[in-house]
Amino acid sequence: MAVQWSRSGLDLHLQTSTGEGLRAGLEVALRDAVRSGRLPPGTRLPSSRTLASDLGVSRGTVTQALDQLVAEGYLESKPRSGLRVAPQPAPPVETPRPSHATLPAVPGIDLRSGFPDLAVFPRRQWLAATRHILRTAPNTAFGYRDRSGAVELRQALAEYLGRARGVAAAPAHIVVCAGYAHALRLVCQVLRHHAGAGSVIVFEDPTEPDYPELVEQLGHRARRLPVDDDGLIVDRLTDESAVVVTPAHQYPLGVTLSPARRVELVSWARRSGGFIVEDDYDGEFRYDRRPVGALQGMASDRVIYVGTTSKTIAPGLRLAWLVLPGGLVTPLQEATRWDESYVNVIDQLVLTRLIQTGELDRHIRHCRTRYRRRRDLLGQAVTERLPYARLSGIAAGLHAVLQLPDQAGSEASLLGHLERRGVHVEGLSPFYHQRQNAPPAIVIGYATPAEHTFRHALGTLVDALRERMPTAPG
Numbered sequence: 325m326a327v328q329w330s331r332s333g334l335d336l337h338l339q340t341s342t343g344e345g346l347r348a349g350l351e352v353a354l355r356d357a358v359r360s361g362r363l364p365p366g367t368r369l370p371s372s373r374t375l376a377s378d379l380g381v382s383r384g385t386v387t388q389a390l391d392q393l394v395a396e397g398y399l400e401s402k403p404r405s406g407l408r409v410a411p412q413p414a415p416p417v418e419t420p421r422p423s424h425a426t427l428p429a430v431p432g433i434d435l436r437s438g439f440p441d442l443a444v445f446p447r448r449q450w451l452a453a454t455r456h457i458l459r460t461a462p463n464t465a466f467g468y469r470d471r472s473g474a475v476e477l478r479q480a481l482a483e484y485l486g487r488a489r490g491v492a493a494a495p496a497h498i499v500v501c502a503g504y505a506h507a508l509r510l511v512c513q514v515l516r517h518h519a520g521a522g523s524v525i526v527f528e529d530p531t532e533p534d535y536p537e538l539v540e541q542l543g544h545r546a547r548r549l550p551v552d553d554d555g556l557i558v559d560r561l562t563d564e565s566a567v568v569v570t571p572a573h574q575y576p577l578g579v580t581l582s583p584a585r586r587v588e589l590v591s592w593a594r595r596s597g598g599f600i601v602e603d604d605y606d607g608e609f610r611y612d613r614r615p616v617g618a619l620q621g622m623a624s625d626r627v628i629y630v631g632t633t634s635k636t637i638a639p640g641l642r643l644a645w646l647v648l649p650g651g652l653v654t655p656l657q658e659a660t661r662w663d664e665s666y667v668n669v670i671d672q673l674v675l676t677r678l679i680q681t682g683e684l685d686r687h688i689r690h691c692r693t694r695y696r697r698r699r700d701l702l703g704q705a706v707t708e709r710l711p712y713a714r715l716s717g718i719a720a721g722l723h724a725v726l727q728l729p730d731q732a733g734s735e736a737s738l739l740g741h742l743e744r745r746g747v748h749v750e751g752l753s754p755f756y757h758q759r760q761n762a763p764p765a766i767v768i769g770y771a772t773p774a775e776h777t778f779r780h781a782l783g784t785l786v787d788a789l790r791e792r793m794p795t796a797p798g
């Protein structure tokens with residue numbers, strides 16, 4: 325027997341089996357609901373009078389059942405607020421291996437890479453744009469939408485990407501998706517049709533390790549090719565079906581793909597029929613000069629461009645986009661046919677509004693000023709106080725790699741030392757296919773700490789590093 329009752333606008337649904345007596349059935353149903361977490365601690369229960377009337381049983385039966393559950397510790401009686409679900413022992417939780425996207429918070433100074441400064445999320449502008457959308461959007465806006473994304477957003481992105489990143493994008497070639505990893509998943513699905521299962525996708529070495537793992541899970545083979553000061557060493561490519569690159573700011577080393585390598589990479593793609601996946605994850609943030617335009621602008625027929633709001637606004641938005649070569653538009657739309665992880669339309673229209681009003685550009689400029697200052701302070705601290713260390717790559721993005729002398733000790737012992745001083749950074753080695761190939765270095769994410777704590781965070785890191793370089797002068 326399924327029973328439903330309501331009180332003060334709250335509906336509660338209980339499944340009671342028919343075999344037991346009324347009282348026992350009610351006890352079992354409530355116990356199950358509490359144990360399974362469906363009725364979480366603190367949930368207020370209707371009064372015994374209401375329950376009895378909704379269930380069509382005597383009040384005495386209900387009271388006896390509730391008393392039993394109080395005695396067993398499932399419910400508690402609070403003066404003036406009636407019966408509530410009592411606090412329950414927490415069920416054991418399985419802790420997954422922390423991945424790039426799910427770094428748990430750490431106590432102390434968090435200088436791990438991957439996050440923008442979440443304190444500058446444009447709350448006011450987001451709210452104003454949401455108000456505007458809810459006031460002005462027609463009712464039809466909230467129905468099922470084009471799976472490629474709201475046409476308004478695709479039009480705004482075409483304008484923004486052309487202007488800010490040199491991407492040649494017609495709105496019909498843009499697909500809105502739920503983050504870079506989602507984009508990569510869609511690309512893998514398309515490549516399965518194009519090049520067959522088991523095709524080879526090349527990644528830079530070092531790279532974010534989640535991504536090769538993802539493509540292997542989706543049935544492709546991941547291969548790594550090394551990176552030098554000019555970016556990916558392109559002449560080792562042969563007949564792979566795709567290569568994934570971070571040309572504006574190699575992740576994590578921070579170099580750019582040189583003009584000669586860009587030309588070489590595009591001619592490889594044209595010659596072999598392979599595709600280039602351009603991960604433009606932080607291309608808006610360059611501090612020493614104007615950002616280099618996207619590779620896609622050189623070869624819109626061979627480059628699958630992916631951009632994201634994860635660095636410019638916040639990763640929690642899960643809002644990103646692909647710009648596709650013409651020949652991949654229909655196959656990718658086919659791939660999204662069974663894909664339900666598309667972005668909700670209100671967020672899409674809010675972002676559209678932020679682009680149209682210039683608020684996104686203003687926000688990015690504000691962040692750029694802030695991150696540039698932090699990158700400058702980091703550079704200055706390294707020059708003045710860590711003379712045996714060197715920052716690699718260009719002044720850009722939200723992170724930098726600090727190359728260390730051998731005296732700093734093994735990566736594990738150095739990270740342990742920094743943690744004891746309250747500083748959390750990542751070592752470089754997990755980004756390499758063969759960890760032993762990594763030079764001694766740490767990856768410093770400088771965007772995460774709150775603005776007023778940044779100097780202290782940096783000072784603590786540098787002091788702790790100096791303790792590992794006892795011969796450092798100054």
Ligand SMILES: Cc1ncc(COP(=O)(O)O)c(C=O)c1O
Pocket residue numbers: 424438439502503504505506532570575603605632633634639644
């Ligand atoms: C190399 C790289 N690409 C892309 C992204 C963005 O990922 P997403 O859009 O899934 O948040 C990140 C995020 O940190 C990254 O490090």
